[in-house]
Amino acid sequence: MDKGHLSRDMDIIAELEPEERAALCRRSLQKAYSKGAIITSPGDTGHDVYYVVRGSVKIYNLSACGREITYRLCGPGSFFGIAEIFSDEERGVFAEATQQTEILCIDRRDFEQLVQANPAVAFSVIRILGSRIRQAHRAIKGFAFSDARSRLAQLLVKLAQIDGTEHPDGAITLKNRFTHQEMANMIGAIRQTVTEILNDFKRDGYIRSGRGQITIVDSAGLERQIIE
Numbered sequence: 001m002d003k004g005h006l007s008r009d010m011d012i013i014a015e016l017e018p019e020e021r022a023a024l025c026r027r028s029l030q031k032a033y034s035k036g037a038i039i040t041s042p043g044d045t046g047h048d049v050y051y052v053v054r055g056s057v058k059i060y061n062l063s064a065c066g067r068e069i070t071y072r073l074c075g076p077g078s079f080f081g082i083a084e085i086f087s088d089e090e091r092g093v094f095a096e097a098t099q100q101t102e103i104l105c106i107d108r109r110d111f112e113q114l115v116q117a118n119p120a121v122a123f124s125v126i127r128i129l130g131s132r133i134r135q136a137h138r139a140i141k142g143f144a145f146s147d148a149r150s151r152l153a154q155l156l157v158k159l160a161q162i163d164g165t166e167h168p169d170g171a172i173t174l175k176n177r178f179t180h181q182e183m184a185n186m187i188g189a190i191r192q193t194v195t196e197i198l199n200d201f202k203r204d205g206y207i208r209s210g211r212g213q214i215t216i217v218d219s220a221g222l223e224r225q226i227i228e
Contacts, residue, residue, distance in 0.1 A: 011077035012124045013051060013104075024114065029105045033097035044091040046084025049111045052076050055101025056176060060185065061093045070185040072135065073098070075163065082125060085111060098176070151187040152197050153225035156207070160216050172219065177212040201225075 013021055030053065033039060039050065039057065050057075052074050059072040059080055071093065074080050084091055085108040115122045156174075164172035184194045198214075201207045206222045208215050216222060 012079065012121055012128075014077065015120070015124070016118075020114075020118075024106065024110060025104065027107065027110050031103050031105060033101045033103060035097055035099050035101075037097045037101075039095040039097060039103060040081060040091050041094055042090070042092050046081060046087075046089065046091055047108055048081060049079060049085060049106045049108060050081045050095070051104040051106060052078050052080075053102040053104055055103075056098045057101060057103070058096045058098050059093050060096070068185045069188070070182070072132070073186075079128065082129065147227070148187060148189040148193050149197050149200075149225055150227040151189070152183065152194060153201075153222050155183060155187055156201075156214070156216060157219065157223055157226070160219065164216070167215075170219075171208075171215050171217050173213060173215040178214075179212065 013024070016024065033055075042061070054076050057074045057078075057080060058070055059074065060068050060070040062068055072080075080095055081091070083089075115125055159174050159176075159178075160172040163175050165175055166172050180194045180198065181191045184191045187194070198207070198209065201222065202209060204221070206216065206218045206225075208217055
């Protein structure tokens with residue numbers, strides 16, 4: 001199942017030859033961001049590509065009424081800010097660190113040279129951009145045809161696949177702690193609705209939760225809540 005908002009891209013930098021990787025890192029700038037720090041904002045110029053070394057980055061925007069809409073969470077090994085360097089457009093979204101995060105800032109000229117010189121890297125970039133287009137299409141389909149219960153089940157299943165720690169009994173605990181409001185922003189719902197559905201999932205034995213951490217106890221049962 002390939003649904004949800006947290007993305008783990010093919011790690012382009014890890015696939016480079018050691019000499020290429022070392023040269024790129026020498027020319028790039030590594031920065032640390034505390035939780036809640038804004039890395040990019042709408043209107044910023046797209047001079048850099050960003051690579052998450054560790055931590056997590058939330059890609060989101062604000063509606064006209066100020067409501068946050070989360071598009072994607074980027075974990076270690078993921079890039080963001082790629083599309084703008086090929087289109088010469090200003091950034092259209094916010095990128096915010098959701099925990100203590102380290103980012104490698106790669107100058108667009110260095111990234112373009114890397115893509116031009118390495119067909120495998122170019123192919124990986126195409127796959128990343130294609131994957132994000134598919135994610136956007138699935139999100140639109142979900143908003144149009146699925147209810148909040150189904151969308152939340154999809155999100156939890158995907159987070160378990162990408163961000164989960166599996167226990168000997170088969171239960172999966174999400175490493176990151178997400179507030180009910182953050183999950184609501186990811187599925188296009190209100191916080192109260194997410195709270196009610198999570199309580200239902202907990203009562204039905206699909207999950208257990210405490211102190212902001214969620215453990216999926218019955219993955220199969222949770223998947224049955226998803227309406228395709």
